[in-house]
Amino acid sequence: MIERIVDFSARNRFVVIALTAVLVILGLWSMKRIPLDAIPDLSDTQVIV
Template identity: 50%
Template sequence: MLHRIIEVCINNRFLTMLATVFIVGAGLWAVRKTPLDAIPDLSDVQVIILTDYPG
């Protein structure tokens, strides 16, 4: 299967390069359109728990 894919890519160099440029362009477009909110807040989360112990 992989041998066949490599053979098709070698025989169709123009289409391979065109597909590569398209995929890279789509990736760059996706990176630029990703909103900043997609980056998680990495600050420390602090939780205070108060409990009463009878006695």
């Protein structure tokens, strides 16, 4: 299995580089979309019945 992956990667370098670039771009895009709280709410959740 790993031998086939290595063989494919060696024969198709452009595909591997393109997929890596796409994954990096998607990772950066998702990091920018994650909301960031300056002061996170650490209090206990309370439910009033």
